[in-house]
Amino acid sequence: MPSRNTQLTILLLDSDLGFMLALSHALSERHISAFPAASVEEGERLVSQFQLRLDGAVINCGWPGACEFSEAVKQQNPGAQIVGMATERHRCRQCASLLAATFQDPEDRDPERIGHCADTIQTLLKGSRRRAHRAGNNR
């Protein structure tokens, strides 16, 4: 599916409204568009409706269908960077190999950690896009 956005685009699959909005603002300042979804179905609907080509996703692996969603994102864009929210009790084995980074839940949900989260996502996404560019130029 063609990308309609030249800007880096990420999907936030989470249910914490404050966290999603604060992170989206921080990412927007870094020229990254973050689309929110409160369920996997909503995420899929957004991707389809806006024809998004995701450069990444922040997912909560504890959610039903989240790991499969991550696999689908990676299939659509192998360079996509997946960040998982991990709690002390829940660390996902199913999509561990897909994760480029992990945020600690609830520690990284703190307002003071938003900048750190946004910086991590920015580094991952820009690195991936640079690698894709280089690979394209070498062909």
Place this chain on the structure above:
Amino acid sequence: MSPAPSLKLSKVAYERRHHQRFPITAQAQYILAGTRGQGVTTDISSGGVFLKTDRILPINRQIQLLVDWPALLDQRCPLRLVITGKTLRSDAAGTAVGIIRYDFRIRPKRATPFAA
């Protein structure tokens, strides 16, 4: 001797973390009793929003808040956060709104960004 940490307190702290308030300044449009107005959010959590408006809003009323989501697609903002809530407290500093539900809606193409 200091008292042993109580389980009840830890639970309160845990729940508080789950409704962490984030200092977010965003233009918002509100609809209250059929009247539209403009405001600015000062903080938002999953449970509530604090909204600064140019007038004191009545309490215990249902209110709808519209906030443009800060994401761009083709150089325009395509998504809007729509919060349905209830005014809990209101004074000259602003209005505390408890969130009943929220959803994300496609922003009408003709809609202009909220005035600053």
